[in-house]
Amino acid sequence: MDGASGTSGGPSRRRFLEAAAAAGIIGVAGCNTPGSDGTATETSTATPAAESSEQIGSGRSPFGDRTVSGVSMSEMPDLSGELTLYSGRGEALVGELISYIEDLYPDLTVRPLYNNAAELVSQLETEGQNSPGDVFYSVNAGALGALENRGRTQSLPQDVLEFVPQNFRADSGAWIGTSGRARSVPYNTDVLSASDVPTDIMSFPDESAFEDGFGWAPTYSSFQAFITAMRLLEGESATREWLTGMQELGASQYGDEFQVARAVADGEISAGLTNHYYIQRVLARRGLSAPVRTAFTQNDAGAIFNVAGACVLDTAADTTLAANFVRHLLSAEAQDYFARTTFEYPLVPAVEPIGRLPTIDELNPPEEIDLSQLSDLEATIDLLRETGVL
Numbered sequence: 001m002d003g004a005s006g007t008s009g010g011p012s013r014r015r016f017l018e019a020a021a022a023a024g025i026i027g028v029a030g031c032n033t034p035g036s037d038g039t040a041t042e043t044s045t046a047t048p049a050a051e052s053s054e055q056i057g058s059g060r061s062p063f064g065d066r067t068v069s070g071v072s073m074s075e076m077p078d079l080s081g082e083l084t085l086y087s088g089r090g091e092a093l094v095g096e097l098i099s100y101i102e103d104l105y106p107d108l109t110v111r112p113l114y115n116n117a118a119e120l121v122s123q124l125e126t127e128g129q130n131s132p133g134d135v136f137y138s139v140n141a142g143a144l145g146a147l148e149n150r151g152r153t154q155s156l157p158q159d160v161l162e163f164v165p166q167n168f169r170a171d172s173g174a175w176i177g178t179s180g181r182a183r184s185v186p187y188n189t190d191v192l193s194a195s196d197v198p199t200d201i202m203s204f205p206d207e208s209a210f211e212d213g214f215g216w217a218p219t220y221s222s223f224q225a226f227i228t229a230m231r232l233l234e235g236e237s238a239t240r241e242w243l244t245g246m247q248e249l250g251a252s253q254y255g256d257e258f259q260v261a262r263a264v265a266d267g268e269i270s271a272g273l274t275n276h277y278y279i280q281r282v283l284a285r286r287g288l289s290a291p292v293r294t295a296f297t298q299n300d301a302g303a304i305f306n307v308a309g310a311c312v313l314d315t316a317a318d319t320t321l322a323a324n325f326v327r328h329l330l331s332a333e334a335q336d337y338f339a340r341t342t343f344e345y346p347l348v349p350a351v352e353p354i355g356r357l358p359t360i361d362e363l364n365p366p367e368e369i370d371l372s373q374l375s376d377l378e379a380t381i382d383l384l385r386e387t388g389v390l
Contacts, residue, residue: 069350070332071163073104077324080107082317085325086124087137088117089308094137097337101328110325117143118221124152124313134316135325137178141307142225144175145372153311157323163330164347168307170372177307177371178329179338180345182363183226184276185295185302186261191270197295201302202234205245213269214251215260218389222257222275222306225374227384230301232373233366236383243387253389258282265292273302276357277343284343294357298364305365306374307347 079101087094091114102110115123117138124131124147136153138144147153148170155173168177185197196209204210217223230239254260257274261282264272279294297303310329312322328334335346339354346353353359384390 068332068336068352070335070348071330073101073328073331073333076327076331078107079105079321079324079328081321082109082111083134083321083325084132085110085112085135085137086120086133086313087112087114088120088139088143089137090114093342096341097329097334100333101325121146125150127315129315131313131315133313134318134322135310136313137308137310137329138175139308140221140225140374141175141177141309141371142221142228142375142377144170144309144311145375147311147313148172148174148372149375152314154314154316154319156312156326160323160327160330163327165349168347168371169309171370175309175311176326176330177309177347178326178334179342180305180307180347180360181222181275181277182296182345182357182365183222183302183304183306184274184279185271185297186264186274186279186282186292187271187295188264188267188269189291189293190267194293194295197271199296199298201230201297201300202238202242204302205242205249207249210249210271213271214246214249215254215263215269215272216246216251217254217257217260217274218384219255220257223273224377224380224384225306226273226301226304228374228376228380229304229366229369231380231383232369232376233301236379240383240387243383243389247388261292265290267291271295276345280343280357296358296363299366301366303363303365304369304374305345305360305363306371308344 085098087098091112095112098110098112102108113120117140120136121143124133124136127133136144136147144153153174156176158173161169161173161176164177168180169175187194187197191212192209198204198207204214227239227243230242234242252263252269254263258278258281260269260272260274261278263269265282265286276294279292282292283290310326312319312326316322330348332348332351335348335351338344339346339351343354345360381390
């Protein structure tokens with residue numbers, strides 16, 4: 001899940017400013033780019049750049065030499081007023097960014113409430129129209145879809161929605177993705193090569209390559225979204241068979257996916273299932289010589305690309321302020337922050353990811369899945385319990 005609590009404030013803001021300056025943020029004023037006219041809970045394991053001697057990732061640029069295109073906050077509408085933010089992303093991961101936005105505008109006060117995304121959805125349902133919430137910031141599209149299904153969202157302006165490709169936002173305009181994460185397979189390079197990892201997730205229970213140990217984290221929300229996707233794509237019977245087969249293979253259970261990635265790097269297991277950024281965080285701490293690399297399946301549930309994102313709540317006191325706050329999460333500075341600090345994929349096409357990773361266009365997620373469908377977790381939890389996984 002996303003993030004534990006952390007601190008933010010002056011020092012964090014200075015670090016953010018230093019990183020933005022080093023990145024060479026470029027605002028594309030006057031270009032045909034959304035917003036350029038100036039008008040309109042995962043475990044926290046973020047690593048400062050100083051801890052890594054080399055940039056983790058694609059090798060497109062080292063940490064101190066990165067030019068980022070996109071729409072700068074300086075070209076976006078000023079923010080003023082009071083805004084209550086319900087954040088399913090942990091303070092340790094995004095508190096620095098939120099503090100930076102608040103400090104940028106003297107007349108802006110942001111009141112963040114951090115909690116598990118699912119629990120915040122339940123809280124909003126309990127509060128009803130008495131909720132003080134203006135913006136909901138989620139670790140996954142499922143929670144955003146759940147709020148949309150309950151009629152608790154307002155449509156975002158079209159010029160905000162156009163920041164990201166259509167598959168990373170609700171067709172209705174109810175929510176928009178702000179950063180992305182790909183499901184992936186960390187594998188130990190002392191035991192396996194990339195060719196040993198099959199590209200078909202459904203074949204994993206039969207893979208002898210995984211007999212040296214395989215890890216997963218069934219209580220983790222992204223794992224449960226992955227199983228939900230498998231149910232939707234393959235059917236409940238095939239998913240049940242897959243879960244049973246993985247248990248027969250001897251899959252080891254871990255508390256979270258960072259633990260899975262570390263276990264692979266330690267040689268405790270040969271491979272596992274995690275979001276892509278946990279592998280990058282292990283490499284950031286241990287260096288590129290650590291024996292762990294990233295593999296991806298193709299066009300199946302194992303290749304799901306999920307997003308963190310935001311929506312304007314139906315109880316927002318100032319919908320213009322709320323929408324423009326969401327707009328700031330799509331700025332060049334914010335998108336580069338996600339790439340540098342949380343190792344996620346930026347969703348604004350002008351901003352490249354950091355990591356020895358394929359670009360979003362090079363990934364092969366299943367096209368049949370609408371990310372909002374991943375909110376249907378109840379049947380998934382039942383299946384995990386029935387098969388003894390939970």
